[in-house]
Amino acid sequence: MEQKYLTRLKISNISKSFPNKEGKRELAVDNISLDVYDGEFLVLLGPGRCGKSVLLNMIAGLMKPDEGKVVLDGEEITKPNPQMGMVFQKTGLLPWLTVMDNITFGPRQRGESKKIYTERAQKYIDMVGLTGFEKSYPYQLSGGMKQRVGIARAYTNEPKILIMDEPFGALDAQTRYSMEQEVQNIVEKDRRTIIFVTNNIEEALMLGDRIILFTNYPARIKKIYDVNISKPRDTMDRTFLMLRKEISENTDLAL
Amino acid sequence: MADKVKIKVDHLTKRFGDLLVLDDISFEVKKGEFICVVGPTGCGKTTFLNLLTRIYQPSSGELYIDEEPADPKKHNISFAFQEPSAMPWLTVEENLEFGLKIKKIPKEERKKRVDRILKLLGMENLRNAYPKQLSVSEEQRVIIGRAFSTYPDLLLMDEPYGQMDIKMRFYLEDEVLKLWKEFGSTVIFITHNIEEAIYLAERVLILSNKPAKIKENLEINLSRPRDVTSEEFIELRKYVTDQIKWW
Numbered sequence: 001m002e003q004k005y006l007t008r009l010k011i012s013n014i015s016k017s018f019p020n021k022e023g024k025r026e027l028a029v030d031n032i033s034l035d036v037y038d039g040e041f042l043v044l045l046g047p048g049r050c051g052k053s054v055l056l057n058m059i060a061g062l063m064k065p066d067e068g069k070v071v072l073d074g075e076e077i078t079k080p081n082p083q084m085g086m087v088f089q090k091t092g093l094l095p096w097l098t099v100m101d102n103i104t105f106g107p108r109q110r111g112e113s114k115k116i117y118t119e120r121a122q123k124y125i126d127m128v129g130l131t132g133f134e135k136s137y138p139y140q141l142s143g144g145m146k147q148r149v150g151i152a153r154a155y156t157n158e159p160k161i162l163i164m165d166e167p168f169g170a171l172d173a174q175t176r177y178s179m180e181q182e183v184q185n186i187v188e189k190d191r192r193t194i195i196f197v198t199n200n201i202e203e204a205l206m207l208g209d210r211i212i213l214f215t216n217y218p219a220r221i222k223k224i225y226d227v228n229i230s231k232p233r234d235t236m237d238r239t240f241l242m243l244r245k246e247i248s249e250n251t252d253l254a255l
Numbered sequence: 256m257a258d259k260v261k262i263k264v265d266h267l268t269k270r271f272g273d274l275l276v277l278d279d280i281s282f283e284v285k286k287g288e289f290i291c292v293v294g295p296t297g298c299g300k301t302t303f304l305n306l307l308t309r310i311y312q313p314s315s316g317e318l319y320i321d322e323e324p325a326d327p328k329k330h331n332i333s334f335a336f337q338e339p340s341a342m343p344w345l346t347v348e349e350n351l352e353f354g355l356k357i358k359k360i361p362k363e364e365r366k367k368r369v370d371r372i373l374k375l376l377g378m379e380n381l382r383n384a385y386p387k388q389l390s391v392s393e394e395q396r397v398i399i400g401r402a403f404s405t406y407p408d409l410l411l412m413d414e415p416y417g418q419m420d421i422k423m424r425f426y427l428e429d430e431v432l433k434l435w436k437e438f439g440s441t442v443i444f445i446t447h448n449i450e451e452a453i454y455l456a457e458r459v460l461i462l463s464n465k466p467a468k469i470k471e472n473l474e475i476n477l478s479r480p481r482d483v484t485s486e487e488f489i490e491l492r493k494y495v496t497d498q499i500k501w502w
Contacts, residue, residue, distance in 0.1 A: 173418065201421045245483075248421055
């Protein structure tokens with residue numbers, strides 16, 4: 001796919017430190033450079049608390065790097081950019097708004113045309129399989145359904161890049177697995193450039209076109225894997241299992 | 256491994272009102288055997304476990320340990336569940352000692368066993384830590400260690416690694432195998448993860464959908480340590496997966 005090699009996001013020599021308990025500066029993210037290609041599903045994989053969320057916050061413009069920069073389609077990211085859609089583990093749905101109102105919150109705030117954004121929102125509500133739940137409130141939804149609202153909300157803002165930060169971390173194993181299937185279906189219907197953060201090796205292998213493996217804290221890139229297995233992926237396929245073994249052995253165990 | 260029958264489940268049946276959950280389940284477990292129970296979601300695995308722990312009484316049928324009806328006051332039945340259940344007001348060492356104190360094991364012997372388990376789990380430096388200072392996997396190891404500490408007649412484990420990722424899962428599975436070999440306990444391990452079942456078990460009991468019956472009693476003849484990428488392993492996994500896909 002030639003499209004794959006068009007760089008949308010360029011991360012150059014990003015570093016970030018924080019003061020530790022003794023007041024000394026301690027490195028959280030150590031000199032990271034990577035390219036994100038157009039239309040790819042890029043997974044950032046690392047053990048818990050390795051610094052990948054700090055990296056993600058800098059990519060999203062929520063935090064300034066100490067060194068280096070993030071460039072999206074040629075423009076440097078210095079503050080939060082509405083062209084980056086974000087999906088978090090804690091969905092942040094407003095409990096007093098319906099599903100539809102939660103999803104259309106951004107465009108409404110920006111004063112876009114109601115007719116246009118409602119149509120768009122409906123398209124994504126249908127795409128994530130929540131047709132019929134437009135008027136439901138978050139408390140009426142399961143964990144998996146709430147995540148789907150979060151995804152529809154991100155998509156409705158028509159982002160250039162979709163960033164998902166461990167969105168399924170709080171779900172039980174079976175719901176998690178079915179959400180991974182959902183995400184694949186969604187991506188197939190509406191291809192986007194996606195950066196997906198996880199600490200779960202199997203999830204990374206199910207979803208990623210490329211997997212960037214991070215070290216333990218402070219975060220450095222340990223290895224980049226090209227996953228050349230066609231989707232949908234079979235977890236009992238030998239190639240899948242061999243790659244899972246390789247990545248597993250290469251991952252720092254967070255005991 | 257002695258051929259003696261340790262556990263006998265005899266025509267175990269459980270009804271809740273009109274709902275028949277477990278339908279005439281019978282099987283035996285030999286002393287020191289490690290068996291896994293798998294089945295479709297919602298088939299009654301947890302109800303089955305609750306009957307074994309005597310939280311529920313069966314509607315009919317019986318559970319025998321060493322040829323007598325199972326009695327938690329007499330027999331040592333230990334459990335490990337999915338939510339780490341370390342007692343937060345006790346240190347790691349005190350948690351491991353807890354069951355032993357209840358069984359009135361003398362102090363010398365308690366110390367010996369706890370030291371042995373701490374060493375096996377590589378947690379000697381954490382003996383004075385409190386559960387809230389531990390990571391999830393460290394806490395799970397304490398739970399497992401505690402379960403083995405009473406040299407139980409029967410050790411029941413219900414999806415203890417359900418929430419963990421593959422690397423941690425394999426690590427903890429190896430830990431439980433290590434303790435099992437060391438103590439020779441009889442283990443019934445319930446899981447919905449078929450790879451895990453085949454990695455751990457000498458025999459796999461496959462339950463059918465509700466009302467649950469035993470669909471198959473499958474021997475796993477793979478030498479240890481087992482290679483999850485080997486053809487035989489994958490074959491077995493595919494076979495069991497097919498057996499569970501009922502509809």
